[in-house]
Amino acid sequence: MRRSLLGAAIGLVLSGIASQSAVAQEFTVSDIEVEGLQRVSAGNVFSAFPLEIGETVGDRELAEAIRGLFDTGLFTDIEAYRDNSTLILTVKERPAIASIEIEGNKNIETDRLMSALAGAGLQEGQVFRRATLERLELEILRSYVGQGRYNARVRATAEELPRNRVAIRLDISEGDVAAIRHINIVGNEDFSDDELLDLFELRTSSWWNSLTNKDQYARERLSGDLENLRSHYLNEGYLDFAIESSQVSISPDKEDVFVAISITEGEKYTVADIRLRGNLILPEEELRELIDLKAGDTLSRARLTETSDRLSRRLGREGYTFANVNAVPEAEGDDTAVVTFFVEPGKRAYIRRINFAGNVTTKDEVLRQEMTQMEGGVASTDRIEFSKDQLERLGYFRSVEVDTTPVPGADDLVDVNFSVEEQPTGSLSASIGFSQVSGVILGASISEKNFFGTGKQVSIGVNVSDSIKSANFSYEDPFYTVDGVSRGFSLFARETDFEEQDISSYLLDEYGGRVTFGYPIDSFTRLNFGVGYTLSQLRTGSYTSDAVLDFIDQEGDEFNNFFLNGSWRRSTLNRGILPTDGYSHSLSADLAVPGSDLTFYKLRYRGNNYWPLDNDESWVLRARGEVGYGDGYGDRDQMPFYEHFYSGGYGSVRGYRANSLGNTVETNKTWTNDREPFGGNLLTEASLELIVPTPFAGDTRSMRTSLFLDAGQVFDTARGFDPELSEVRASVGIGFQWITVVGPLAFSLAQPLNDQDDDETQLFQFSLGQSF
Numbered sequence: 010m011r012r013s014l015l016g017a018a019i020g021l022v023l024s025g026i027a028s029q030s031a032v033a034q035e036f037t038v039s040d041i042e043v044e045g046l047q048r049v050s051a052g053n054v055f056s057a058f059p060l061e062i063g064e065t066v067g068d069r070e071l072a073e074a075i076r077g078l079f080d081t082g083l084f085t086d087i088e089a090y091r092d093n094s095t096l097i098l099t100v101k102e103r104p105a106i107a108s109i110e111i112e113g114n115k116n117i118e119t120d121r122l123m124s125a126l127a128g129a130g131l132q133e134g135q136v137f138r139r140a141t142l143e144r145l146e147l148e149i150l151r152s153y154v155g156q157g158r159y160n161a162r163v164r165a166t167a168e169e170l171p172r173n174r175v176a177i178r179l180d181i182s183e184g185d186v187a188a189i190r191h192i193n194i195v196g197n198e199d200f201s202d203d204e205l206l207d208l209f210e211l212r213t214s215s216w217w218n219s220l221t222n223k224d225q226y227a228r229e230r231l232s233g234d235l236e237n238l239r240s241h242y243l244n245e246g247y248l249d250f251a252i253e254s255s256q257v258s259i260s261p262d263k264e265d266v267f268v269a270i271s272i273t274e275g276e277k278y279t280v281a282d283i284r285l286r287g288n289l290i291l292p293e294e295e296l297r298e299l300i301d302l303k304a305g306d307t308l309s310r311a312r313l314t315e316t317s318d319r320l321s322r323r324l325g326r327e328g329y330t331f332a333n334v335n336a337v338p339e340a341e342g343d344d345t346a347v348v349t350f351f352v353e354p355g356k357r358a359y360i361r362r363i364n365f366a367g368n369v370t371t372k373d374e375v376l377r378q379e380m381t382q383m384e385g386g387v388a389s390t391d392r393i394e395f396s397k398d399q400l401e402r403l404g405y406f407r408s409v410e411v412d413t414t415p416v417p418g419a420d421d422l423v424d425v426n427f428s429v430e431e432q433p434t435g436s437l438s439a440s441i442g443f444s445q446v447s448g449v450i451l452g453a454s455i456s457e458k459n460f461f462g463t464g465k466q467v468s469i470g471v472n473v474s475d476s477i478k479s480a481n482f483s484y485e486d487p488f489y490t491v492d493g494v495s496r497g498f499s500l501f502a503r504e505t506d507f508e509e510q511d512i513s514s515y516l517l518d519e520y521g522g523r524v525t526f527g528y529p530i531d532s533f534t535r536l537n538f539g540v541g542y543t544l545s546q547l548r549t550g551s552y553t554s555d556a557v558l559d560f561i562d563q564e565g566d567e568f569n570n571f572f573l574n575g576s577w578r579r580s581t582l583n584r585g586i587l588p589t590d591g592y593s594h595s596l597s598a599d600l601a602v603p604g605s606d607l608t609f610y611k612l613r614y615r616g617n618n619y620w621p622l623d624n625d626e627s628w629v630l631r632a633r634g635e636v637g638y639g640d641g642y643g644d645r646d647q648m649p650f651y652e653h654f655y656s657g658g659y660g661s662v663r664g665y666r667a668n669s670l671g672n673t674v675e676t677n678k679t680w681t682n683d684r685e686p687f688g689g690n691l692l693t694e695a696s697l698e699l700i701v702p703t704p705f706a707g708d709t710r711s712m713r714t715s716l717f718l719d720a721g722q723v724f725d726t727a728r729g730f731d732p733e734l735s736e737v738r739a740s741v742g743i744g745f746q747w748i749t750v751v752g753p754l755a756f757s758l759a760q761p762l763n764d765q766d767d768d769e770t771q772l773f774q775f776s777l778g779q780s781f
Contacts, residue, residue: 693724
């Protein structure tokens with residue numbers, strides 16, 4: 010017959026109380042049976058149930074065994090029976106979660122809530138525990154309170170379903186964010202409330218702050234503001250500054266928030282003396298030159314941190330990669346402090362191995378070519394960081410990370426590990442674009458900057474537009490020699506209809522090639538030299554000007570010219586596309602050598618400077634300048650007209666029609682007295698831009714907005730149009746650039762400032778499918 014071992018009362022089981030009569034009921038278990046299982050396997054029960062067949066048990070042993078089974082959390086009820094020598098367990102399983110539904114959430118994503126539920130063990134197929142759901146209810150509500158949504162409500166329900174399952178539903182009412190009505194700072198004497206509140210991201214309620222959500226309280230924002238407040242005082246020399254308390258109170262209707270902050274300013278300290286202690290390694294005089302503090306200066310935490318970093322980097326340049334420099338200020342009097350920099354250089358480290366990871370396509374040797382830090386050498390933090398910059402400038406990688414790790418078992422060896430993420434460096438494409446200068450642009454190209462992972466550049470391209478038809482092939486090996494000497498060559502064929510470019514009516518066909526060699530002067534500077542040949546053929550149009558016709562009458566319409574080319578370029582730009590820091594300057598010269606049909610030369614200077622105005626480099630000042638000059642030599646007193654410089658349009662002086670500035674010539678159109686641009690031999694251009702954050706766009710690497718002031722003109726000294734400041738044209742406006750998936754997009758809105766009656770102005774200018 011079946012007898013209850015514990016009187017079916019589970020409370021006795023869990024209490025572990027064993028009476029004399031229970032002990033007297035000990036028996037030897039011959040078998041164990043489990044009843045009531047639906048989803049839980051018998052194996053899971055037996056693995057958690059410590060009693061085995063053959064053991065002699067009484068009430069106490071059975072109570073402890075059942076307690077262990079309860080601890081699994083799989084059951085809501087367990088009863089134990091004895092049928093002769095067979096132990097029978099009757100269990101009631103906890104219900105399983107069949108589905109989870111969340112409604113009403115907008116400011117916290119459903120995926121984020123689901124992840125939180127899963128982390129607490131609440132997900133489809135898992136065992137349902139109501140206590141866990143109630144606890145999670147509170148956690149979700151606490152998250153909304155942290156956003157300032159004090160009216161938020163979270164209601165969790167569990168609907169029972171057939172086969173011991175439940176459907177969970179979370180109904181969320183997020184409510185509105187409470188607005189900050191007042192921020193009160195108590196204890197400030199040396200700084201006004203307005204000065205301190207300007208440091209805060211949080212603002213009191215106003216129509217503008219409501220529009221920008223700055224008046225919406227959030228705990229994280231307040232923590233950040235308190236840290237800004239602390240940093241401000243410490244940077245101003247208040248060594249003993251402390252935030253005594255910060256209290257947030259809510260109005261009864263939970264719609265208004267009041268913030269009260271109590272501070273103690275303390276005394277403002279200045280530097281009494283600066284000392285260096287520890288193992289200095291380098292001469293103290295050299296280290297002191299790196300200290301941007303002197304006696305009498307305000308004791309600024311920011312300057313102390315910057316100086317410590319500067320000293321650490323200087324020691325790192327000598328191989329002390331893990332050098333540690335701590336600045337410790339000690340109050341000397343009421344308002345002065347002695348600053349001691351404690352220098353702990355550690356051991357000088359050497360490079361055991363330089364490793365690369367992530368370069369699936371690019372060969373290791375291509376990356377090693379950019380290394381200024383060598384294996385076996387002293388580990389220099391400057392050279393390691395510069396090597397990282399060199400890899401980023403290649404344009405092969407979306408990101409480059411470097412990590413210096415000690416070698417296990419050796420306290421003077423480190424490994425340098427570069428981790429790169431490759432990005433596409435080539436394209437096989439057909440393209441379509443449009444510009445106001447060239448009209449519809451059709452093109453096809455094969456281009457690869459990293460040909461088969463070798464670092465060599467190869468491109469083949471064909472472009473057809475209303476004004477230009479061209480084909481080209483180029484090849485360059487940037488490391489033709491191990492010293493970084495580059496070699497390249499190119500072939501081209503180009504037919505240009507200048508009438509379609511709003512220039513004087515004539516056609517120019519050019520065919521030729523060029524061979525160039527580049528020599529690195531240092532990591533930022535290169536010299537390039539080359540030789541080239543160009544066959545130029547002129548054809549007249551329907552209304553070709555007399556100036557062009559006279560040139561053809563005197564010189565002919567076909568010219569074989571042989572060129573020597575030279576250029577110097579120095580660039581520290583941080584990016585190849587849309588840079589935000591650094592500069593780029595270049596000088597180039599092209600000389601048609603004696604023996605050519607036309608002997609002339611062209612000189613050109615281009616300069617770009619970028620100055621970031623904030624740490625995020627979202628506000629940047631850019632200055633651009635360009636000067637070009639050309640002339641004939643030998644028996645020629647001027648350069649050929651088809652080599653003239655032109656100005657105006659996008660990338661030049663915006664607000665004026667492309668190529669329209671400068672000298673003009675009369676057309677041979679009998680029904681009009683129109684004049685057409687003819688360019689000149691002297692080009693002058695300058696531009697000042699303020700790059701600003703693009704609204705609603707976070708990706709500054711592919712999108713840019715700027716306010717600009719452009720100025721420029723092209724003069725023709727051979728025809729009496731000499732440089733005069735009054736002839737320089739200027740404009741102001743706003744520009745936008747975007748690297749899209751279909752090609753570069755650029756446009757500008759510009760207002761000319763001093764245009765004349767004969768000038769051709771253009772308010773809106775754009776280009777799609779052309780580089781800028």
